[in-house]
Amino acid sequence: MKICMLGAGSLGSSIGGTLARGGHEVTFFDMFKAHVDAMNAKGLHMVENLDRDQGVFVPVKATGSYSDIPKQDLVIVLVKSFSTREAVQQAKDAGLIGEGTTVMTLQNGLGNEEAIMEVAGPENVISGKTFASGFLVEPGKVMATVTGRVTYIGEMDGQITDRIRFIGEELTRGGVEAIVSDNIRGMIWDKLLVNVATGAISGITGLTYGGLYEKYQEGALPQMRETACAAVAEAIAVAKAYGVELTSEDPVYSWDHASEGQPASFKASILQSIERGVATEIDFINGAVAEWGKKAGVPTPVNDTMVACVKGIEYRIQKAEG
Secondary structure: OEEEEEOOOHHHHHHHHHHHHOOOEEEEEOOOHHHHHHHHHHOEEEEOOOOOOOOEEEOOEEEOOHHHOOOOOEEEEOOOHHHHHHHHHHHHHHOOOOOOOEEEEOOOOOOHHHHHHHHHOHHHEEEEEEOOEEEEEEOOEEEEEOOOOOEEEEEOOOOOOHHHHHHHHHHHHOOOOEEEOOOHHHHHHHHHHHHHHHHHHHHHHOOOHHHHOHHHOOOOOHHHHHHHHHHHHHHHHHHHHOOOOOOOOOHHHHHHHHHOOOOOOOOOHHHHHHHHOOOOOHHHOHHHHHHHHHHHOOOOHHHHHHHHHHHHHHHHHHHHHO
16 A cells, blocks of 8 residues: 555654555655654664664655645545644645555644544544554654554544545554444543543643552552542543443543553653643643533533643743743
């Protein structure tokens, strides 16, 4: 398959690099020029553990220009959620999304599918939620946690089509274990709960998973788990208000699931964004819980507080730079 990673940050590099290593023809699109240049010069340097893994260099094609990419079979969207609509529109205008192209989002949060469907057409869009992860160590180098981490994909209407089966088989063949789901809406919320559990609290405190989780024996505070689970409980209440079928309605399940297979040094995406001094996706994670909760009449005070704290950090960074 010809696959374009629309967004080659931490997760895009991890997923795309795995697929390229598995034999697919993968093109990376990203505006981070240093990262693009490094990948083109030496290949994508992929490691699984920074402490004991030298990793491998995977030859890939990377570009920051849509016009460099011909029409693709599959476009996997992994730009930041606030850039989704613009990125997909530009990709469509440039011709890399055309007749026969399937567009799949693996992004965090809520609302990405709707934005993509408005641009690419509902019939061309599928969704996926992955529990793979990555950390961009430096331009051209990513710590990828893909092996043993499942990716769920599905048609937006829940049908099990030949298209979704084929894409699932191709992803799995390329090293990204894909399971076809007839409840992708539930999978979207399942992944949202994982991000609600760790994203904001990691960003606010500056703690890696080693600091958040007691199992890493780094003196983690029990308040971290209690606060995270309170935020997840609010999100579960919101999901239930909309009739979403979740894998589990126990907040501890999401908290525990978030750290499975992750090293102690792993940083949630919100913390990664804060450390890079760029905008986070808080509005599409805890902010989405608060927004949907308000519409459904479900109170979300913990998530409201987390949003306020992260936005305060973003404001401080913006003022310091400006």
